[in-house]
Amino acid sequence: MGPTVEETAIRSLLADSGWSQLPQACLEDVLAAGTIVQLAQDDVLPGRVAIVLQGVIGAFRGDDLAQAAVTALYFPRDLIELDDLPDDGVDMLVAMRPAQVLSLPASALHAAMHKHAPLAQEVLTRVKRQAHDLREHVAELTGKAPEHRLASFLIWVSEVTDPTGDQLSFELPMRRYDMARYLGMQPETLSRKIKALLATGAISLRTPSNMVIEDREALVSLARSARRAA
Template identity: 25%
Template sequence: MKRGDTLSGEALTQWPIVAVSSGVLSLQHLMADGRKSIAALYMQGDIIDLRGIANRNRCNLISLGNSEVCRLSPDIFERVASSNPNAQNSIWSNLRQQTFRAIDHSVDMSKKQALEKLASFIIECNYRETSTASGSVVTKIPVRRVDLAEYIGVQPETVSRCFKNLKDRGVLAFKNLSVVTIHDVALLQKIANGEK
């Protein structure tokens, strides 16, 4: 899938289970008045089970860059899960992690200020994909600033200001637009938890 490619409607009804092999997909929720929001982000290794979603609300899965997915029919998915204990454990573990991320994101959206939301997102990225370089932590930010802004509920300019704030405070440095080096993980965690 390329950036902007969408799975929706009939495609999700027929193949409602999607495994993300690479890249990032967003679950975009469409409101009746035309407003939209990124309700969830799915990254490599995530399994997305949207059975019954067509009856609940209007949503689309949208690729936020080059992504590879594996779409499964419910019958095949259930057969694999029931016949393979390792697959079943992996599926349940993945769904638990998604539940925890959804809870954290709900708190971020309802209670946190912009800087705290961004810090929380960076920590989540750090948790999902980490490599260490000379005592610092290198973390990939897998989405564009405009998508990140929509996901955390702020304007793109606010995301840029918050990144600059973290850079100026020595919390992180940019290797490029999509990779940051976190110099002070503890301080980033404190900021995410509301300490200025």
């Protein structure tokens, strides 16, 4: 008999450099307090506290998904902790691709943190690091021309999905329409900029959603360009 969903979830969390330092009993308490939720693309995540196990979750601002802005992305093993933030009914957490998350009542996570000091420290460290990374990423995108924003985004995704940098191929975390919304450009503009990068040889596509960075140095140089959008 193969591993259960819960065992698979524990292994997924243990694969991360931060969560893997926690005692297994601590992770088991967290898993026991939560519910593993399978999400199809565009499904809305119930609740505001979760750990992403597979896929990518987007934070949307707006009460109409088709028009809402994508304000943040959460990748596997990221912690979504929005319980203490104001909820005005216009924020949604949505699966950008099919995803699996561990959804937790905030009270259960807080109880586990109270019981396990290492968990409390890891949650604090992770939330602070995610906030810092998001600020840095937004700063990389702000004021730049579309091609520079795209290059910055692709480097960021490749680093988030593979912190070691050993793998140069990765799955785009969302549809191109959503990428365009996230990067603040029209879908047609995004398509042109991707084609331009393909023409330079800096990237290639194995499939429409699987990208390969062929020349990281060229992509980094473009991302760090000082030229600003008009």
